[in-house]
Amino acid sequence: MAIRPISIVPPNREAPERARASLAKSSARVVQKCWKRTVISGGIYTVPGKSPAPVQPHAEVEHKFDRLEAISMMSAAEIRNATKQSMTSDVRLRLMIIGVTAWAAFQIIRLVAVFLMQDALSGSASPAWLYPAITDVVVGLMAPIVAFAVWRLKGLGVWVFAIVFFAISIVDHLDAVTAALTTPIPAAPLLSPSPVATTVDLVLISVIDAVAIAVLATARMRSYLHIPQ
Numbered sequence: 001m002a003i004r005p006i007s008i009v010p011p012n013r014e015a016p017e018r019a020r021a022s023l024a025k026s027s028a029r030v031v032q033k034c035w036k037r038t039v040i041s042g043g044i045y046t047v048p049g050k051s052p053a054p055v056q057p058h059a060e061v062e063h064k065f066d067r068l069e070a071i072s073m074m075s076a077a078e079i080r081n082a083t084k085q086s087m088t089s090d091v092r093l094r095l096m097i098i099g100v101t102a103w104a105a106f107q108i109i110r111l112v113a114v115f116l117m118q119d120a121l122s123g124s125a126s127p128a129w130l131y132p133a134i135t136d137v138v139v140g141l142m143a144p145i146v147a148f149a150v151w152r153l154k155g156l157g158v159w160v161f162a163i164v165f166f167a168i169s170i171v172d173h174l175d176a177v178t179a180a181l182t183t184p185i186p187a188a189p190l191l192s193p194s195p196v197a198t199t200v201d202l203v204l205i206s207v208i209d210a211v212a213i214a215v216l217a218t219a220r221m222r223s224y225l226h227i228p229q
Helices: 014-040 059-072 076-122 127-152 156-182 195-216 219-224
Strands: none
Touching: 076 127, 076 156, 076 195, 076 219, 127 156, 156 195, 195 219
């Protein structure tokens, strides 16, 4: 009687792990779908010792379940890419907030226009510089309030207040450009004796103010400040 050789196949250790991972992933999807259907359809949760209470559907809960279900369907590479994009978006948002806040706070320096205002009232400077000087002082007083509001507060009022602040600043600079081109430039802080240099400085500052307004108008900043889209 011939004896058959017995071949021993080494066990595949990865198969049970893959099976367990697949079973866990499938179970998670089933649980997510069941919870989602229960919450969205206004299902009933029963707690031992208490009467069942209906759960009202909620758009935010539905959105979270959709996101959780989408994440469960993503691969590891896709999850890493999504996480990287989210971190990049957060960094950009933080830079935008810091930029607008810092530029608003920097406007405190315009309080030195109080000396120009005194010169215009006393007659040592042209009366054409009175309005730009007064506006500079107002903007300088508003600057710390705007900076704090953008940095710490939320809401439509903060958003409108910041945009109006930079809009007033632009109007003030354009008025100062008109005064610099039509009247002698007084000896005042932050003003160059040259009309061309003063005009270029004021135009560049106005451009930065316009950029700040554009940043505040972006969808990312509106979402940060809780502004309805």
